[in-house]
Structure formats: structure tokens, C-alpha cells
Amino acid sequence: MSDPSPRIDAERVRRRIERLAQFTEADRPYTRRAFGTLHAEARAWLAEEFRSAGLAPAFDAGGNLVGRRAGTRGDGRALACGSHIDTVVGGGRFDGIAGVMAALEAAQALDEAGVRLGHDLLVFDFLSEEPSDYGASCIGSRALVGRLTPAMLAGTEPGGETLERAVRRAGGAPEALTGPLPDAARLAAFLELHIEQGPVLEREGVPIGVVEGIVAIGRMSVTLHGRAGHAGTTPMALRRDALVGASALVQDVWERARAAGPGFVATVGRLEVLPNGANVVPGEVRLVLEARSLDEGAVRAFLDESERRARGTARTLGLELEAEVLDTAPAVRSDPRLMAALEGACDARGLAHRRMSSGAGHDAMEVARVAPVAMLFVPCRDGLSHHPDEHADIADVAAGATVMLDALRTLDDELARGHR
Amino acid sequence: MSDPSPRIDAERVRRRIERLAQFTEADRPYTRRAFGTLHAEARAWLAEEFRSAGLAPAFDAGGNLVGRRAGTRGDGRALACGSHIDTVVGGGRFDGIAGVMAALEAAQALDEAGVRLGHDLLVFDFLSEEPSDYGASCIGSRALVGRLTPAMLAGTEPGGETLERAVRRAGGAPEALTGPLPDAARLAAFLELHIEQGPVLEREGVPIGVVEGIVAIGRMSVTLHGRAGHAGTTPMALRRDALVGASALVQDVWERARAAGPGFVATVGRLEVLPNGANVVPGEVRLVLEARSLDEGAVRAFLDESERRARGTARTLGLELEAEVLDTAPAVRSDPRLMAALEGACDARGLAHRRMSSGAGHDAMEVARVAPVAMLFVPCRDGLSHHPDEHADIADVAAGATVMLDALRTLDDELARGHR
Numbered sequence: 110m111s112d113p114s115p116r117i118d119a120e121r122v123r124r125r126i127e128r129l130a131q132f133t134e135a136d137r138p139y140t141r142r143a144f145g146t147l148h149a150e151a152r153a154w155l156a157e158e159f160r161s162a163g164l165a166p167a168f169d170a171g172g173n174l175v176g177r178r179a180g181t182r183g184d185g186r187a188l189a190c191g192s193h194i195d196t197v198v199g200g201g202r203f204d205g206i207a208g209v210m211a212a213l214e215a216a217q218a219l220d221e222a223g224v225r226l227g228h229d230l231l232v233f234d235f236l237s238e239e240p241s242d243y244g245a246s247c248i249g250s251r252a253l254v255g256r257l258t259p260a261m262l263a264g265t266e267p268g269g270e271t272l273e274r275a276v277r278r279a280g281g282a283p284e285a286l287t288g289p290l291p292d293a294a295r296l297a298a299f300l301e302l303h304i305e306q307g308p309v310l311e312r313e314g315v316p317i318g319v320v321e322g323i324v325a326i327g328r329m330s331v332t333l334h335g336r337a338g339h340a341g342t343t344p345m346a347l348r349r350d351a352l353v354g355a356s357a358l359v360q361d362v363w364e365r366a367r368a369a370g371p372g373f374v375a376t377v378g379r380l381e382v383l384p385n386g387a388n389v390v391p392g393e394v395r396l397v398l399e400a401r402s403l404d405e406g407a408v409r410a411f412l413d414e415s416e417r418r419a420r421g422t423a424r425t426l427g428l429e430l431e432a433e434v435l436d437t438a439p440a441v442r443s444d445p446r447l448m449a450a451l452e453g454a455c456d457a458r459g460l461a462h463r464r465m466s467s468g469a470g471h472d473a474m475e476v477a478r479v480a481p482v483a484m485l486f487v488p489c490r491d492g493l494s495h496h497p498d499e500h501a502d503i504a505d506v507a508a509g510a511t512v513m514l515d516a517l518r519t520l521d522d523e524l525a526r527g528h529r
Numbered sequence: 530m531s532d533p534s535p536r537i538d539a540e541r542v543r544r545r546i547e548r549l550a551q552f553t554e555a556d557r558p559y560t561r562r563a564f565g566t567l568h569a570e571a572r573a574w575l576a577e578e579f580r581s582a583g584l585a586p587a588f589d590a591g592g593n594l595v596g597r598r599a600g601t602r603g604d605g606r607a608l609a610c611g612s613h614i615d616t617v618v619g620g621g622r623f624d625g626i627a628g629v630m631a632a633l634e635a636a637q638a639l640d641e642a643g644v645r646l647g648h649d650l651l652v653f654d655f656l657s658e659e660p661s662d663y664g665a666s667c668i669g670s671r672a673l674v675g676r677l678t679p680a681m682l683a684g685t686e687p688g689g690e691t692l693e694r695a696v697r698r699a700g701g702a703p704e705a706l707t708g709p710l711p712d713a714a715r716l717a718a719f720l721e722l723h724i725e726q727g728p729v730l731e732r733e734g735v736p737i738g739v740v741e742g743i744v745a746i747g748r749m750s751v752t753l754h755g756r757a758g759h760a761g762t763t764p765m766a767l768r769r770d771a772l773v774g775a776s777a778l779v780q781d782v783w784e785r786a787r788a789a790g791p792g793f794v795a796t797v798g799r800l801e802v803l804p805n806g807a808n809v810v811p812g813e814v815r816l817v818l819e820a821r822s823l824d825e826g827a828v829r830a831f832l833d834e835s836e837r838r839a840r841g842t843a844r845t846l847g848l849e850l851e852a853e854v855l856d857t858a859p860a861v862r863s864d865p866r867l868m869a870a871l872e873g874a875c876d877a878r879g880l881a882h883r884r885m886s887s888g889a890g891h892d893a894m895e896v897a898r899v900a901p902v903a904m905l906f907v908p909c910r911d912g913l914s915h916h917p918d919e920h921a922d923i924a925d926v927a928a929g930a931t932v933m934l935d936a937l938r939t940l941d942d943e944l945a946r947g948h949r
Contacts, residue, residue: 307762324761328807340796341744341821341888342727343912345787352797353783356776363773367765376760377772379807380800387748387799387817397807401761468761492763 114222115514117214119507125158125210126503129194130202138497139202143195143237143248144275151194152280155209155234162213163220164232169290171252172236172281178216182227182525187292188517189480190215190300191233193249193472197240201499203304203489203506209234211302211510218514226521228297235472236279242266243275250475252281255289262286289479296480297524298447300516301473302509303484304501308492309465316508317462318486319451323474324372324466325405325440329398329412331358331419334429337384337392349427352382352391357426358419362398365411372466375400375411403440403466441474444481447520451485454515460508485509534642535934537634539927545578545630546923549614550622558917559622563615563657563668564695571614572700575629575654582633583640584652589710591672592656592701598636600648602945607712608646608937609900610635610720611653613669613892617660621919623909623926628722629654631930638934646941648717655892656699662686663695670895672701675709682706709899716900717944718867720936721893722929723904724921728912729885736928737882738906739871743894744792744886745825745860749818749832751778751839754849757804757812769847772802772811777842782818782835792886795820795831823860823886861894864901867940871905874935880928905929 132151134140141147152174156166164176180187192208212232219226236249244264251257262273262283273283305311310318335351359377366375376399383393400411416432423430448464455462465486473482487509490500552571554560561567572594576586584596600607612628632652639646656669664684671677682693682703693703725731730738755771779797786795800816820831836852843850868884875882885906893902907929910920 305762306759307764308767309764312767326761338912339726339889339914340794340798340819341746341890342725342914343794343888344727344729344791345783345789345794347728347732347912350783350796352779352800356779356783359772359776360780363765363770363776369765371764374760374763374765376770376808376810378760378802378809378811379805380772380802380811381805382798382800385799385801387819388796389798390796391798391800399760399807468763469759470761492758492767494759494762 115218115224117218117507117510117514119503122210122214122507122510123503126202126206128154129206137199139196139200140198141194141196142198143239143241144279148195149279152234155194158213159232162217164216168280169253169292170282170285171249171257171290172276172279173249173253174234174280175292176213176216176232178220178230180226180228180230185229185295186297187229187231187295188226188298188520189231189233189296190513190517191235192301192303193235193238195237195239197495199497200495201497203499203501204306204494205238205303207304207487207501207506208302211506211513214510215514215517226517227525228521229295231292236276236281238472243272245272247470247472247475248272248276250472252286253290253293254475254478255293256475256478257286293479296476298444298520299473299476299480299482300447300513301471301482301484302513303471303486304489304494305486306469306489306492306494310486310488311490311492313463315461315463316488316505317455317460317512318465319448319462320443320467320484320486321448321464322403322440322442322466323470324401324403324468325408326399326401326438327408327412328435328437329416330433330435331396331398332431333394333423335392335427338390340388340390343390348390350390351394351428354423354426354428355380355394355396357422358415361418362415366400369407369411373402373407374468401468405440441477443483446523447481447483450516450519450523451483451512453519454512457515458511460512485512535638535644537638537927537930537934539923542630542634542927542930543923546622546626548574549626557619559616559620560618561614561616562618563659563661564699568615569699572654575614578633579652582637584636588700589673589712590702590705591669591677591710592696592699593669593673594654594700595712596633596636596652598640598650600646600650602647605649605715606717607649607651607715608718608940609651609653609716610933610937611655612721612723613655613658615657615659617915619917620915621917623724623919623921624726624914625658625723627724627907627921627926631722631926631933634930635934635937646937647945648941649715651712656696656701658892663692665692667890667892667895668692668696670892672706673710673713674895674898675713676895676898677706713899716896718864718940719893719896719900719902720867720933721891721902721904722933723891723906724909724914725906726889726909726912726914730906730908731910731912733883735881735883736908736925737875737880737932738885739868739882740863740887740904740906741868741884742823742860742862742886743890744821744823744888745828746819746821746858747828747832748855748857749836750853750855751816751818752851753814753843755812755847758810760808760810763810768810770810771814771848774839774843774846774848775800775814775816778835778839781838785831789827789831793822793827794888821888825860858890861897863903866943867901867903870936870939870943871903871932873939874932877935878931880932905932
């Protein structure tokens with residue numbers, strides 16, 4: 110870190126983020142859906158930016174736009190960073206984008222300072238991290254690690270086009286997606302910067318979050334069966350009101366999740382009442398309960414305990430309860446050495462930092478299957494994301510890019526010294 | 530009651546109820562929608578049954594099928610009874626029907642015994658008591674009392690036909706609906722038998738419920754505004770979860786309504802969550818709270834207190850609450866003399882009875898605007914109504930018809946002796 114040298118240009122980061130924001134559907138900013146024309150145009154622009162930063166752009170078989178700069182050692186081992194530039198409908202200007210721009214800026218800073226890493230450097234713009242119209246999400250990062258299955262590629266959007274065809278349109282080579290891509294085996298480390306998409310850093314005034322991992326997600330569908338009845342003619346004492354049971358569950362989940370301490374969240378986000386008439390005692394309620402934590406055991410235990418307690422309440426109310434565990438996503442842990450490199454960079458720059466978990470999934474979660482990963486979060490205003498008002502201060506994005514740059518240089522040294 | 534004489538024929542009641550049940554859409558029993566072909570065919574049959582019971586059938590301007598038998602006094606004053614034979618979609622064989630058949634049987638018993646009342650006797654089959662496709666309900670009884678407004682008559686069903694046109698098709702004369710119909714001014718009393726549509730009489734083993742009145746209904750729409758957020762990235766401590774607030778309201782309403790004692794009910798039957806995604810903290814919940822009681826003040830107080838308490842909870846949770854009182858239907862009290870006549874008839878026949886309120890609306894509620902009314906309830910299985918499995922024992926319907934017959938004779942004497 111003692112070089113004279115590589116410096117992040119915050120103004121350039123700002124300009125690029127503003128320029129990229131112009132690639133949006135005019136009537137619903139900010140919308141740049143993967144596989145659409147605006148997305149292709151934005152990537153054509155991005156490829157030129159890569160070039161201006163000394164990165165050779167090319168699409169891999171998964172349709173990821175990858176900027177490459179060869180290292181001095183020539184052993185093929187690579188350090189990688191990046192994120193994605195596709196958006197949800199009516200999304201923002203920073204989700205994913207900040208990560209690609211920070212990675213690009215770090216590469217450009219190295220290039221401008223004439224600093225060449227020992228490792229090759231790869232900057233990824235992953236294809237379609239956001240849920241796509243074809244049914245899958247994290248399409249490019251899944252492809253990188255060999256998890257974009259034939260079934261996923263056969264998925265179609267409402268117009269009937271298959272994902273396979275769409276990946277080809279996006280520059281990929283779906284016939285080559287038979288296992289991890291060549292880059293996967295070369296990765297010594299992957300770093301992803303992302304806006305927090307939550308309010309913690311902003312509230313605490315901390316500019317950098319070092320992500321310990323992406324939480325495990327457990328989901329359980331719960332159906333409470335009571336008995337529909339006329340709201341005028343069914344006395345209170347003879348009711349079997351499914352919504353009363355469901356409300357008790359919501360209250361219980363709320364109280365217990367709040368008591369579970371930081372890093373644990375649980376939510377009933379989806380709830381439907383049947384028949385849902387103002388003058389009908391609810392006969393059935395279907396809801397989905399989810400819990401998230403880095404501690405998978407805590408997630409499972411919370412769901413189990415929620416079910417046990419809801420069964421007790423249901424019995425008291427004369428309801429029957431059906432519970433079914435839906436998909437469970439395991440936790441993904443960041444690599445301790447990569448976290449240490451990020452924290453060391455923060456300390457050297459005098460930037461406050463805190464460890465935190467990521468409650469949302471990211472491309473890094475896929476990459477973790479083939480390489481050590483770590484993420485850093487920067488604050489975003491009001492925790493807002495997937496919204497046109499999504500905002501991050503450029504100074505924070507630039508600070509994050511600086512930390513990433515410094516960490517890449519640390520890791521370039523450390524990982525060359527025989528640690529793999 | 531000391532005549533040799535008029536006797537209810539339970540077997541005839543059973544046959545008629547079974548025959549009427551055949552007028553149903555074949556693929557969704559029991560469906561006989563007002564204004565439909567099956568309804569018209571059923572009424573043609575019913576008119577003949579009226580005739581066989583000594584009742585002269587005719588449609589009034591409101592499309593009610595009215596069977597008439599002249600009284601001995603010839604002063605135009607009339608005693609009336611009846612209900613309706615239209616059904617909801619997928620309804621039952623007894624709702625409304627039992628009341629028309631009991632009234633018809635009482636008239637026939639008088640006729641067969643050669644007993645002629647002093648008052649004229651009217652048996653009503655009211656048009657479209659159930660909510661119609663034209664937007665209104667209790668169409669015939671509203672017409673009788675002069676409350677079928679031009680706005681209601683201008684209502685259209687999805688196919689575009691106006692209610693005015695439909696009433697004409699059903700035998701009415703909508704141009705004459707400018708005020709109460711001639712029969713309205715002649716009514717000395719109106720009695721309606723109905724299945725309870727609730728479980729109380731069956732549970733208590735009591736064959737006759739004497740209805741003290743039809744409850745007041747108060748409805749309030751409540752919207753809780755929180756803040757939608759990512760269920761993974763929004764810590765529990767920073768959430769403003771609208772569903773947590775709504776669940777507290779549901780619990781509170783449940784506890785307080787149960788404590789309010791018999792005759793009071795309150796229900797949250799309709800509740801919608803926005804955006805209703807499994808991974809999104811609920812940003813908004815819209816619900817409808819209703820309360821019913823014979824005591825209108827208690828209904829109002831309950832809604833007020835529910836709002837007050839919900840506001841407190843909302844404040845604690847960082848939610849905003851909007852509450853709006855929707856339609857409020859006033860309570861309708863039965864006439865004490867009519868109730869006494871029903872109870873006297875029960876006592877004389879050794880039939881157990883209890884007073885109760887009606888939690889649902891009925892044609893009698895409309896008729897009460899122009900004449901003293903009372904209702905009697907008979908038990909129905911499991912409290913089930915508006916369902917193909919709706920069931921009442923014919924013995925109970927026949928017992929109710931006997932009570933109605935006896936009460937009509939009592940009232941015929943009492944009301945002739947100079948009272949009103």
C-alpha cells in the first residue's frame with residue numbers, strides 16, 4: 110500500500126453511474142431488463158469503458174461481460190471482482206451497478222498508475238442477477254460455476270423464447286454450459302461491492318460493511334383451516350376463525366424474532382384470507398413464514414418452534430394447521446482472509462467498518478461454490494432499494510472502491526506467497 | 530286455540546320443499562337465482578300451490594308473488610307472513626323457502642279447517658331477497674315499503690339489463706314504484722319464519738327462537754400504512770410492518786368481542802396484504818371490521834374503541850392508520866305483542882323457546898318500516914346456510930308453522946279488539 114499511486118477517481122465513478130442510468134425505459138425509470146435492447150446497448154457502452162481502463166472485454170459462454178487484464182506471473186490464477194448492471198422493473202441506479210463501477214474504477218486506477226498485479230484481474234458484469242422473465246435469477250454467475258441447468262435453459266419468457274436462446278442473444282454460448290466455465294477454476298478470490306439495501310450502515314454512520322456471509326433462508330408455508338361462517342349468525346363462542354389463529358402466529362413471530370437479536374429476521378410477508386368477505390368468518394388462511402440468519406440451525410429452530418407454538422394456538426381455537434417447509438437456501442460464508450484484507454484496507458485508510466450479514470442473495474453466493482469470496486457493503490439512503498429513489502453517495506461508493514482496490518493488492522501479494 | 534281444527538301437515542311441507550328443490554341449476558345445486566328461468570318456473574308452480582291452499586295468487590308492482598285470502602271483516606286490514614324462494618349460487622333448500630312453505634301451510638290449514646280470519650291473510654314470496662346481480666338485495670320487500678329507489682332500478686347486471694326491466698319480467702310494474710305499495714298500508718302484522726343460519730338452537734336443543742330484532746351492523750374499513758422493505762435486509766428493530774399492526778387489531782377485536790357477552794359479534798372477515806410477497810415486509814394492510822348487536826350504541830362504541838386501541842398500537846409500531854366508518858344498518862326491533870303471541874303459542878303447544886337476535890338481514894327488516902313484525906327461527910344443522918348441505922328437520926319447520934298458525938289466530942283476535 111506504500112506505492113505513490115493508484116487512486117480512485119470519484120468523479121469518474123459518478124459520471125459512469127449517471128451515464129448508465131440513461132440506459133432506461135423512459136416511462137419507468139430505472140428499468141434495464143437483462144436480455145432487452147437497453148441492456149445490450151448499455152453493455153456495448155460498458156465494453157468500451159472496460160477498454161479505456163485497460164481491460165479487454167469479452168463475453169464468456171454464460172453471457173457475462175468480462176474485462177480482463179493479464180497479470181505479471183502468467184500462471185493463469187486470477188483475482189476477480191464485479192457485480193451486475195441489469196435492474197428489476199422500476200429499480201434504481203446503484204443495485205449491482207455500484208459494484209461493477211467500483212471494480213472497473215479499481216482496475217482503471219491500477220492501469221493509470223502503471224501497477225500490474227501478479228494475478229490476472231477479471232471484472233465481471235454478470236448476466237441477469239435479478240429475477241428474469243425466464244424463471245431464473247443469477248443466470249451469469251450460475252453459468253460461471255456450472256449451475257445453469259438444462260431445465261433452467263429450457264425455461265421460457267411469456268413470449269415463448271427460451272433462456273437458452275436469450276443467453277445466446279446476450280453473447281453467451283449455451284452449448285458450452287456443461288460444467289463450470291474455464292474462469293471458474295482460475296479464481297483465487299472474488300470481491301463484490303454492493304449497496305447494503307438495508308438501513309444499518311446509514312443509521313450507524315459507518316461507511317463500510319464487511320459481509321460475513323449471506324444468510325440462510327428458511328421458508329415455511331402454513332395453512333390454517335377453520336370454518337367459514339356467517340359473521341352475523343355465528344356466536345363468538347362457536348367460531349373457528351382461521352384469521353384469529355394466523356394473527357396470533359404473526360404476533361408470535363414478531364415478538365420472538367425481535368428477541369432473537371441482531372442478524373436474525375423473520376417475516377410473514379404473504380397472507381391470504383378465504384373467502385375474504387367482510388361478512389364471513391374467515392374459514393382458511395394461507396401464509397408464508399420466512400426466517401433468515403447466518404446461523405442455519407437458528408433458522409431451522411425458529412421455524413420448528415413457530416410451528417409448534419402455532420399448533421398449540423390452533424388447538425385452542427379449534428383450527429387445523431398444515432405446515433410445509435419450502436425451499437431452504439444454505440448460508441454462504443465469506444472467506445476469513447478476504448474479510449481480513451478488506452478490514453485491513455479500511456483500517457489503513459481510517460475508514461470505520463463493521464461486520465454484517467447480507468440478508469439478500471448476490472452473485473457472490475454463486476461464485477462462492479468455486480472460489481473464496483467476500484463482499485463489502487456501502488450505505489444507501491433509507492435502506493431503500495429496487496426503487497427509483499434508491500441512492501448511494503458517490504463518496505461512499507468511491508470509498509468502497511478504494512477499499513476494494515487496496516484489498517486486491519493485499520490479496521495479490523498474500524495469495525502469491527503460497528497461500529492459495 | 531280451542532277449535533277442533535286447523536292442523537299443519539308436515540308431510541305436505543316436506544313434499545313441497547323437495548319439489549321446490551328440483552327447480553335448480555343441475556350442475557350447481559341449489560341455485561335458483563331471482564329473475565332467472567328456474568325462478569320463474571318455480572313461482573308458476575308456487576302460484577298453483579297457493580291456489581290449492583285457497584289463496585288467490587297475483588304479482589304486486591314490486592314483483593312479489595302474493596297469495597290472498599279475504600277476511601270476514603272486510604275492512605282491508607291484513608295479517609301477512611312469508612319470506613322468499615330465491616337462492617344464492619350454490620345455496621340450500623331452506624333459507625327463505627322454509628318461511629314461504631310454513632306460511633303457505635298455515636294458510637292451507639286454515640282453509641282446510643274452514644276457519645276464516647277476521648283479517649285478510651297475505652302470504653308473500655318476496656322478490657330477490659338475496660343479493661342480486663343488479664346490485665340490490667331485498668328487492669321485493671323494499672318495493673313493498675317504497676324503498677326501491679330509481680337509482681336501484683337503474684342498476685344493471687353484467688349483461689346490461691336494468692333492474693327495472695328485470696322487475697317487469699318478474700311480474701312487477703316498476704312504473705308504479707313511486708311509494709309504498711297499497712298492501713303496505715293494510716298490514717296489521719307481519720310474521721316471518723326462517724332457519725336460524727346459526728348454531729344456537731341446535732346446540733341448546735330448543736326448537737323455536739323468538740327473534741327480538743335484527744341486529745345493527747357497523748362496518749369500518751381500516752388501512753394500516755407501514756413501509757415495505759426487503760425481508761432479508763431490514764432489521765427487526767427498523768421495521769414498520771403493517772401486518773403486525775393488523776394482527777394486533779384482529780387479536781384485540783377477538784378478545785374484546787368474546788368478552789362482550791352473548792348477542793354481540795365482531796369480525797375481521799376481509800384482509801389484504803400489500804405487496805403480499807413472501808420476501809417483502811408488508812407495507813400496507815387493508816381490512817374491514819364489522820360489529821353486530823341489537824344495541825346500536827354498543828356497536829358504535831366497539832368500533833370507536835377498536836379504532837382508538839389500533840391507533841395506539843400503530844403508533845408503537847411506527848404505522849399510520851386510516852379508519853373510515855362504512856355503512857351502518859340500524860337495528861330493527863320486533864313488536865312486543867307479536868313476540869308475545871309467538872311465545873304464547875309455543876307455551877300452549879309445550880314447545881321450548883328462547884329469545885334471540887337475528888345476526889343476518891331479512892325481508893322482515895324492510896317490512897318493519899310499515900308494520901309491526903316478528904320472526905321465528907327454527908334450528909338448522911351445524912348452523913350451516915348458503916350451502917348445498919343446509920338442512921332443517923321438517924318436524925322443526927312444521928312446529929314453526931304451527932306456532933305461526935296459532936299466533937296468526939291470536940293476533941287476528943287481539944288486533945281486532947281495538948288495538949291498532
